[in-house]
Amino acid sequence: MMDRKLPKYKVEIDYDKCIKCGRCATNCTFGAIVYDREQNKPIVKDTSNCVACQRCVTFCPVGAISITPYPVVYPAHGTWTPYHIRAIDEQARTGRVLLAGTGCDRPYPCVFDYLVWDACQVTNPAIDALREPVETRTFLGRKKRTIKIKEIAEGCYDIEDLPPGVMLSTPLLIEHMSLGALSYNAITAMLMAVTEVGTLMGTGEGGLHPNHYKFKKNIIAEVASGRFGVSPDYLNVAAIEIKIGQGAKPGHGGQLPGEKVNKLISETRGIPIGTDALSPNPQHDIYSIEDLKTLIDALHEATEYRIPVGVKIAAVNNVAPIASGIVRAGADFITIDGFRGGTGAAPRVIRDNAGIPIEHAVASVDQHLTEEGIRHKITIVAGGTLRSSSDLIKIIALGADVGMIGTAALIAMGCRVCQQCPTGKCAWGIATTDPVLSQRLDVNWAAQRVANLLRAWTHDLEEVLGTMGIDAVESFVGNRDRLRYIGPNPHEAQILGVKHAGERIRLGGH
């Protein structure tokens, strides 16, 4: 009795409206609502199972279901809040590490919300993005300081080829999410979307399903510590990324519970059905920056220097010097994942506390690499959690070449951020490997939604660049001059390299 979980949400069915069709019960995967054969109507079996995924509410044809916070107050206390009481209760019950999905759900201040941007007035005409070109094309890959030019005959010149790069139609890509963490349909839909839009998606460390090879021009293949699914074919894609860390769980490897490892996942990852796929925390052939260089070189060799090889790290205290080492080790791009970034499964204690915000990380990496004179060599990809196009715009101004989204793409496909990803019970057919649940996601519909989101953010970016009098996104990368800080902490503005709103230091033209 004492082990009983206190409900978080209260589900109610209004039987005056209910037509007893049972759709709610069919759709509930968490056992909150079931269909009672004897009473011949759906009933709330256990409201403590409800996760507020909203599936039943969405599918009820008569609007008979409501979900509200469970009407019970925790005794008022500033320290012993429900967050802590519930966690203690859970760990006292199980004796285990608590697993959590999605990103950090603690209400940390979000630095994006302390930043605003500039616009043209009088001295400088705003550009009308609907009528005039505003360019968002971006190249992922290494760049040189200058172009190597050869004189082949007197007064006649030729240039050497550029280092390998991938052209993106927009400085926005979908970050690594694996088949296994997500359903086959969810992955397929996102791959279709990035192919349509002309950008990239990461495979995560789940390997690549044979049916997905046709999207290879739009795929970044991840080489993570578990090396699941890494094969010559797997590396024959647009770009490769070595995963050192993930924002949601810096220092921790990927985790896929055995319950999610069915035949499909087993074939793609190359592991037996039902085994836990627990990636080691470090890559066991990378204990140092020298080792990282060896792997970068090996992957360059394996792919005959045709495609860029990047390195993904979590945003941690020392991120700037680490990034500098990665550039010097020969990586073609760096992906930085902020501490609010998402995950299919991570120890909650790590998800909620480890790492630093992406805003600080990107600003410090960009400034550090600039001071070292190597910023021009590398493409910086940054994400975790970009919640809107405004976050994308701000992260570019803070120094990222490319922004990446994960959770936002899932939300576009119907995710309600109920944080039950590790359970595999996703009612929306997204974070599950159950073939029946997976079918709930209509691939074409979902692909269109994700493509729409990518396009909409790109249009937002074009509009905003236009109002700032900038007609190509490369003139906005690291352009902190156009941002202003309106938050509570001037020291933070200094770290970001952004002036405070109202400071009279702006200069201009003539």
Next chain:
Amino acid sequence: MDSFTKPLWKVDNSACGIAGFFNLDKKIVSGKKIVKMICTMRERENGLGAGFAVYGLFPKFGDYYCIQLIMEEIEGLPPTKERVEEFLKNHVEIFKEEKVKVNKNVFREYPNVWRFFVYPKDDKVDPDDVIKDVVLKINRKIDGAFCLSSGKNMAVFKGSGWSYEIAKFYRIEEIKGYMWSAHSRFPTNTPGWWGGAHPFSILGHAIVHNGEITSYGTNVEYLKELGYTCDLYTDTEVLAYLFDFFVRKSGYPKNISQQIACVALSPPYWRDIDRMSPKLRKWFTAIRITHRRGMANGPFSIIITTDYPKLAMIGHSDRKKLRPLIAAISESGSTFYLASELNAIHEVDDTMNYWQPDPGSAVIATEEGIVKYGQSRDLEELERLLK
């Protein structure tokens, strides 16, 4: 009194007039002509700054760098000229120095104008690099001194006032040269700050600029990597340093480096690059990708006058041509003109042929003639030159 050598407010938004001409046969003429050109466009200035750059005025001292400065005394510090001289002596040999003659009846208060003809002591280092660093240090470290120009056989004369006042103050009509550029300013602020006027000059390059660089923040970061520090609070500074990097420090072949610089500063749109021949597409793509942070965004029209790697006058604009620029060549073909407005050219030569350079396309004139017209015919010429 406001300072002549340090900005009062670090704010500088404005619209301006620019003009220039280049006698391709290097015939020396007096400054009368350029004064006429710039003063004609009086709607483009508000009396808060003007300046002139002239090439060919020191034929006898052409081997020496001419460091031309404005100076004012700072309370509690030794005389500024002494401090400048002391600093210079550590890095360069002073061959000759002189007071620049000015007209005392124009301004109630004005700075002391002085010039030194110098050459670096250390012959193991690129002399241009030594002079560049000396100039940047004078402007940042020596209170009360501001370096107007530092090239060979060229000088810049500028200050706060109407263009006719500055011309009269520096006795421009008595100076003779074969290439001239001029600027008149319409800022929304910064009275009193003489160093903030144009031309902005480093080594043998001088830039007059009408516009506002919206990519300033990105360009400054890029320049930091390339070894240039920007803190003079004028966005024109980034154009001068970027141009200097592209022509002097990038290692690009001398006879195409000015063209590459112009493409990098204001490259074609991707949609136009995509339509080019494979050969040109490869070049333009490489320049855009490699120097992506060196692109100058926002409205601008500029006149670059330079002696590196060869004497040239370049007119350039942003890709949407949000500031005016018109080019012309005299009937005889010996004088090349650039100006914000046609009336400035008409005022001095009404037989010339003029044309509108395309948006974002540079027009380049050298002693050999016009090598680039800023029009689509340039691409055919390029095609021939590039493999």
